[in-house]
Amino acid sequence: MSATFPTSFLWGAATAAAQVEGAATEDGKGDSIWDAFAREPGAVAGGDTPAEGVDHYHRSAEDVALMRALGLGSYRFSTSWARVVPDGRRVNPAGLDFYSRLVDQLLEAEILPWLTLYHWDLPQALQEQGGWTDRETALRFADYAEAVHDRLGDRVQHWTTFNEPLCSALIGHVGGEHAPGWTDPVAGLAAVHHQHLAHGLAVRRLRELAGERAISVGITLNLTNAVPHDPDDPADLDAARRLDGLWNRLFLEPVLLGRYPEDVLADVEHLGLTDHVRPGDLETVAAPIDFLGVNHYHDDNVSGRPPAPGEPPSLRPTDRPGRSPFPGSEHLTFPSRGLPRTAMGWEVNPDGLRELLVRLGREYPGAPPLYVTENGSAWDDVVEDGAVHDTERVAYLHAHLDAVAQAITEGADVRGYFVWSLLDNFEWAWGYDKRFGIVHVDRATMARTPKDSALAYAAVIAAARADGTAGAPRVPERDA
Ligand code: PNW
Numbered sequence: 001m002s003a004t005f006p007t008s009f010l011w012g013a014a015t016a017a018a019q020v021e022g023a024a025t026e027d028g029k030g031d032s033i034w035d036a037f038a039r040e041p042g043a044v045a046g047g048d049t050p051a052e053g054v055d056h057y058h059r060s061a062e063d064v065a066l067m068r069a070l071g072l073g074s075y076r077f078s079t080s081w082a083r084v085v086p087d088g089r090r091v092n093p094a095g096l097d098f099y100s101r102l103v104d105q106l107l108e109a110e111i112l113p114w115l116t117l118y119h120w121d122l123p124q125a126l127q128e129q130g131g132w133t134d135r136e137t138a139l140r141f142a143d144y145a146e147a148v149h150d151r152l153g154d155r156v157q158h159w160t161t162f163n164e165p166l167c168s169a170l171i172g173h174v175g176g177e178h179a180p181g182w183t184d185p186v187a188g189l190a191a192v193h194h195q196h197l198a199h200g201l202a203v204r205r206l207r208e209l210a211g212e213r214a215i216s217v218g219i220t221l222n223l224t225n226a227v228p229h230d231p232d233d234p235a236d237l238d239a240a241r242r243l244d245g246l247w248n249r250l251f252l253e254p255v256l257l258g259r260y261p262e263d264v265l266a267d268v269e270h271l272g273l274t275d276h277v278r279p280g281d282l283e284t285v286a287a288p289i290d291f292l293g294v295n296h297y298h299d300d301n302v303s304g305r306p307p308a309p310g311e312p313p314s315l316r317p318t319d320r321p322g323r324s325p326f327p328g329s330e331h332l333t334f335p336s337r338g339l340p341r342t343a344m345g346w347e348v349n350p351d352g353l354r355e356l357l358v359r360l361g362r363e364y365p366g367a368p369p370l371y372v373t374e375n376g377s378a379w380d381d382v383v384e385d386g387a388v389h390d391t392e393r394v395a396y397l398h399a400h401l402d403a404v405a406q407a408i409t410e411g412a413d414v415r416g417y418f419v420w421s422l423l424d425n426f427e428w429a430w431g432y433d434k435r436f437g438i439v440h441v442d443r444a445t446m447a448r449t450p451k452d453s454a455l456a457y458a459a460v461i462a463a464a465r466a467d468g469t470a471g472a473p474r475v476p477e478r479d480a
Contacts, residue, residue, distance in 0.1 A: 001398040001460065003405030010112070010416030011461045012074035013067065013438065014374055015056065016119035016163065019425035021080065022053030027094040030086025032121035033131070033172075034428075037179035048431030054423050054441045057098060062448065064105040066439060067422065070454055071461040074112040076373060076418045077102065078119035078163065085144050088125040096151040103155050114373075114418070115152070116160040116220065117145055117202065118195075120168045120178065120428075127180055132169065132191035135276070138198035145202040149209045157216055160293055160373070161202045164222035165195040166251055175325030177318065177429045185327035189273040193281070196254050200284035207287075220293030220373045221251050223360070225352050229303040229335050239304035242267060242329040247300070256364050258286030268328040291415070293373030294360070296353050298346035301337045317345025318429075342396075343378040343434055350399035357407035357414055369415045375400050376420035378427065378434040381451065388440045388451035397438075397453055401460060419457060423448070 018034045038049035056063055067075055083095035099115075106113045118141070126137055145161070162168075172178040174188035182188070203217050226243035228236040245264040253261050259282060265274065300316065316334050324330040339347040353375065360367060377396040381388050397419065408414050424437035432443055438454040441447070 001402050003402045005405055005464050006408065006415075008415070009464060010073050010371070011071070011464065012076055012112075012114060012416060012418035013070075013072055013422035013457075014076035014418040014420050015422050015425060016078045016116070017080035017083070018050045018053070018119065018121040019421070019427070020053045020056035020423055021083075021098075022051065022055045023057035024049075024051040024053075026057065027083075027098070028086055028092040029080065029083040029095055031124035032080060032082035033124055033127045033179035034121050035082070036124045036127070037181050040181065043181060044429055045431040045433060048426065048433075050426045054425050055446045056423070059446065059448075060098075060102045061105055063423070064102070064109050064111065066448060066450070067106075067111055068109040070450070070458040071465070072111055073461075074114050074158075074416065074418070075106055075422070076114040076116065076160075078116035078121075079148050080121050081118065081141075081144050082121055082123040084147055085123060085140075086125070088123045088129070088140060091147045093151075096148070099148070100151055103152055107155060112158065113152075113156050114158045114160070115148070115156050116163050117141075117148060118161065118168075118198075119163040120172070122168075122179075131180060132173070132194050133187045135194055135197070138194045138201055141198035142201040142205045145205055146209060149206055153209060153213070153215075157214060159206055159215065159217045161199040161217070161219050162195060163220045163293075163373075164295055165192065165199070165219075166222055166247060169195055170246070170325045170327070174327050175319055176323050177320050177325075183323055185268075185271050188325075188327050189268060189271050190276050192250065193273060193276040196251075196285040197281055199255065200281075200287045203287040203289060204284065216290040218289045218291035218293055218368065218371075219255055220295055221248075221255075222295045222374075223248050223252075223356055224296070225299040225356055225359075227299050227301045227337075229301055229305075229337075233303075233305070235304035236302070237304075239302045239329075239332050242304075242326070243300055243302045243332060246326050246329060252364065254282060254285045255289070256286070256292075256367055258282045271327050289368055291368050291371055292360070293371050294357065295374035295420075296356055296372065297344075297375065297377070297420075299349055299352040300334060301347070303333045303335050304331065305333070306331070307333055317341070342392075343380055344430075346377075348377070348396060348399075350396075350403040352403075353400050354403040354407045354410070357404065357412040358410045361412045369413045371416040371418070372404060372414065373418050374420040375417070376436050376438075378436045381424075381435050381440060383440060383442075383449065386449060388449060390451045390453050393438070393451065393453040394456045397456060398460075
């Protein structure tokens with residue numbers, strides 16, 4: 001790879017609390033919806049649960065040392081709401097101790113903490129009161145944001161409200177393969193609006209609390225290019241419009257423009273989304289943000305035609321049979337384009353990332369700077385003589401970094417990249433079997449072994465720094 005990056009480019013790696021921490025009942029932590037969901041038979045492959053994670057809770061010093069050795073400029077992690085507010089109401093200072101320690105370890109290593117407040121682990125106590133289908137949960141979220149800020153606001157400047165609301169709202173409440181495991185399109189759309197509202201309330205609360213102190217607040221969305229299978233077929237063009245609407249614009253437009261997309265509202269009219277929207281809500285949702293996080297793994301090749309007779313319905317590889325996560329667009333199918341696929345069954349097409357980043361700048365000219373907050377791939381890694389020669393992951397990483405560099409030359413305002421993931425971890429409904437880490441974790445011993453991809457990433461970072469960015473990373477941002 002020969003790409004060059006701006007000298008201020010931020011190089012990071014990401015994880016999420018429920019996927020890595022473990023220590024699910026330690027120091028007063030309460031159940032999250034993922035703890036509860038994973039205990040339901042058949043919910044997670046292999047009966048795996050987040051209970052042990054990869055023991056990041058006890059090994060954060062070792063993990064931060066690893067990050068430092070790789071030359072990372074930033075670590076994107078999430079705080080567990082169920083650790084901080086176990087019963088949904090009372091703050092648990094012992095839970096915050098862990099994050100306070102972690103932040104100190106990061107700062108000591110000159111690694112910028114990049115904190116996400118919600119990466120899908122709602123306290124089960126709040127789920128029992130309706131969870132995201134209840135508007136009250138949005139108010140509780142702003143209180144939780146305040147509790148975390150009270151403890152860490154003196155040291156953490158970069159705050160992300162939500163990671164991929166579409167997954168927790170639609171895959172969790174409509175497709176059913178994520179917690180809480182519902183299959184109810186009406187509930188899914190209520191969750192969408194209440195998460196938007198929670199985002200806006202938290203953005204405002206964090207700014208109030210920061211006062212004069214510089215703070216950078218944003219959201220991370222999971223965005224895709226919706227590719228019509230046959231661009232000459234009106235059914236496929238309509239399918240691509242629907243997927244782009246539900247996957248991208250249903251989240252981009254409220255947050256960036258303060259409105260729900262008209263065509264999506266028409267498609268879901270019978271499902272009550274607008275019943276949840278009260279006067280003033282959309283202004284709250286569109287509270288100005290300082291950056292937009294973009295998670296991208298793959299494009300979606302989509303069709304509006306039913307499968308040919310005798311052919312199975314082509315769901316997305318991670319959807320459960322017969323359960324579409326697309327409210328009002330359950331007929332969408334996802335035929336293969338014959339591209340190579342990762343262990344998740346996701347197509348590899350690096351140019352999609354370039355296209356997406358360029359398109360965001362073009363279609364949302366007022367959008368804040370972009371950070372790729374997740375990109376990565378799962379493969380069937382093999383440990384040989386204490387090393388993991390993950391050639392596919394190295395190739396995926398190089399190709400996607402080239403795509404980011406190319407997007408920048410084409411005008412996209414991309415300020416940083418976080419690889420998913422620092423460590424092999426609990427891959428939600430797929431359990432520990434799907435490995436996304438650039439660092440291998442042995443489940444029996446929890447031993448960490450950097451894979452070839454970690455070394456390749458370290459080399460890219462070192463080369464970029466040698467180009468002139470030696471020293472601590474700087475993150476110039478609008479308003480920051
Ligand atoms: C993201 N899809 O989830 C999450 O933010 C991570 O926690 C997760 O481990 C990672 O990607 C890999 O899966 C996604 O259906 C879930 O396209 C589903 C999709 C994409 C990303």
